[in-house]
Amino acid sequence: MIRICSTDDVVPGEGLRITSTVPPIAVFRTEDDEFFALDDTCTHQDASLADGWLEGCRVECPLHASTFDLRTGAVDEPPARLPVRAHEVEVRDGEVFVTLSTAVPHLPPGVTLGAS
Amino acid sequence: MTAAPDAGVSARVSESLLRTLGGADYVDPAVFAAECERIFEAGWFCAVHASDLPEPGSFRTVQVGRESILLTRSRRGELRGFFNVCRHRGAQICTEPSGQARRSFQCPYHAWTYDFDGRLVAAPNLTSMPDVGREEYGLRRVHVREWLGYVWVCLAEEPASFETTVEQEILDRLGAMSNLEAYDVASLQVGRRITYDVAANWKLIVENFMECYHCATIHPELTEVLPEFADGLAAQFFVNHGASFGEGIEGFTVDGRVGLERLPGLTSDRDRKYYAITIKPQVFVNLVPDHVIFHRMFPMGPDRTVVECDWLYLPEVVASGADLSASVELFDRVNRQDFEACERCQPAMSSRAYADGGVLVPSEHHIALFHDWVASHVR
Known part of the structure; x- marks a missing residue:
């Protein structure tokens, strides 16, 4: 488990892109003050889900409107076809900790591990 | 040689009368361009009724002088006006005269995507260009104010005195x-x-x-x-x-x-x-x-x-x-x-x-x- 950021770093209803991980992840803070973490890059094209539209327990990719479940990373409809990985989150003393998934990430064409 | 029957008429008019502008002022594209630049794109211009923009993402596009202007409301309901021009390669962002944007304004050409404050929120491969400022490459704004229930815009850098x-x-x-x-x-x-x-x-x-x-x-x-x-x-x-x-x-x-x-x-x-x-x-x-x-x-x-x-x-x-x-x-x-x-x-x-x-x-x-x-x- 690694410390990712402080809770105050994430605005309620928004996401924060974290580039210290490989690949980058997005930490989301819902309006209900729950925290979630997904791979940040949409599986369809290189776009940051942290910049997406957060509503309830889903985030909509800002480019082509596929939405991903914050709890599972599952995608609802094309153009994205593959899920993003969901990471386990723990909030302790105002700090956000994440256990990165060990699954193989689904990155879009042209994006490779290590590219930030 | 005889003078043309109307020679000299242009020099003066009867005392009761004043001259209008010459005909060319109503047809010459150069005159119209000057009026656009110095009048319509310089002063306050009444664009739409406030009720034409009922909620965040409601939009109208209007012609102000030679410019297409995109009017909308931010997520907080504040009036916003932008040049309807993508900062990437210049495509017109909204081609419809009115409508309701769902989440953002997205250029239909390369999908540069702007929020209702005009900020560049997404673009293909934008994450690999961290030096591209989201505000710097946001839609260019125009001055906006509401008066008499209407949305007035001013395209000048420094707005004229209302x-x-x-x-x-x-x-x-x-x-x-x-x-x-x-x-x-x-x-x-x-x-x-x-x-x-x-x-x-x-x-x-x-x-x-x-x-x-x-x-x-x-x-x-x-x-x-x-x-x-x-x-x-x-x-x-x-x-x-x-x-x-x-x-x-x-x-x-x-x-x-x-x-x-x-x-x-x-x-x-x-x-x-x-x-x-x-x-x-x-x-x-x-x-x-x-x-x-x-x-x-x-x-x-x-x-x-x-x-x-x-x-x-x-x-x-x-x-x-x-x-x-x-x-x-x-x-x-x-x-x-x-x-x-x-x-x-x-x-x-x-x-x-x-x-x-x-x-x-x-x-x-x-x-x-x-x-x-x-x-x-x-x-």
């Missing part, structure tokens, strides 16, 4: 701002909107609106309701002069029948009066006891002007579903009569016979002030 331009026009016409405030225009709702696509230069339309020499000839219905218009004197010449309804006229309607519920702020001296205001360069306002008629002109080219005209009533009148047709029809007819006259003039503007322009009779002399105003901006 007080010494727009508000001064009201003072010049009505003498005091309180004379307009009595109508509480901002509280009224659009009961009806009619858009006219007029094949005439915008100045012909302004000039037409400013004078009433034509009223008895082309506006039979209006002259029935406002008999003093038959004298040809301008309703807009005397400060705070309102034209009185004729005897037996019960309302500002096509046949003089009773109108809708009277605006509550009016004193009895305004109960049977019509006031007309020109807010240069592109707004005309008519005030009558039960409604307000609000015209916005969009000059599209030297020989084409789109006019959006709103009939504004009390919210309860609009909500009641009351029949507005007799009320709307009066000024709709006036508009059609006026625009037909303007369209009749437009082809003659390029005639050799009109190269030096025409003349203004005394009841039209104040139109020369409008010509001076245009010249002071353009020359």
Whole structure:
């Protein structure tokens, strides 16, 4: 488990892109003050889900409107076809900790591990 | 060799008359471009009604001078105006005249995506260009303000003074701002909107609106309701002069029948009066006891002007579903009569016979002030 950021770093209803991980992840803070973490890059094209539209327990990719479940990373409809990985989150003393998934990430064409 | 029969005429006109602008001022693309640059893209321009943008992401695109302007509301409901130009390769972001954006404005070409504050929120591969500033490459903003229930924009880097331009026009016409405030225009709702696509230069339309020499000839219905218009004197010449309804006229309607519920702020001296205001360069306002008629002109080219005209009533009148047709029809007819006259003039503007322009009779002399105003901006 690694410390990712402080809770105050994430605005309620928004996401924060974290580039210290490989690949980058997005930490989301819902309006209900729950925290979630997904791979940040949409599986369809290189776009940051942290910049997406957060509503309830889903985030909509800002480019082509596929939405991903914050709890599972599952995608609802094309153009994205593959899920993003969901990471386990723990909030302790105002700090956000994440256990990165060990699954193989689904990155879009042209994006490779290590590219930030 | 004999002189041409009209030689020398251009040098002077009879004492009663003043000269108009020359015909070329109404057809020359270079003149129109200068007017766009120095007038429409420089000063305050009345763009849309605030109710045209009911919620975040509601949008209208309007032509202001040579620019397409995108108007919307931010996620917090604040008015926003942008140049409708993608910062990437210049594609027009919104091609529809109006609509509702769901989450953002996305360029249909390469999907550069802007939030309702104009900030660049996403673009393909943007994450690999961290040096591309989201504000720096956001949509270019224009100045926006709301007044009389309308959204006004100013495309200048430093906005013009609203007080010494727009508000001064009201003072010049009505003498005091309180004379307009009595109508509480901002509280009224659009009961009806009619858009006219007029094949005439915008100045012909302004000039037409400013004078009433034509009223008895082309506006039979209006002259029935406002008999003093038959004298040809301008309703807009005397400060705070309102034209009185004729005897037996019960309302500002096509046949003089009773109108809708009277605006509550009016004193009895305004109960049977019509006031007309020109807010240069592109707004005309008519005030009558039960409604307000609000015209916005969009000059599209030297020989084409789109006019959006709103009939504004009390919210309860609009909500009641009351029949507005007799009320709307009066000024709709006036508009059609006026625009037909303007369209009749437009082809003659390029005639050799009109190269030096025409003349203004005394009841039209104040139109020369409008010509001076245009010249002071353009020359």
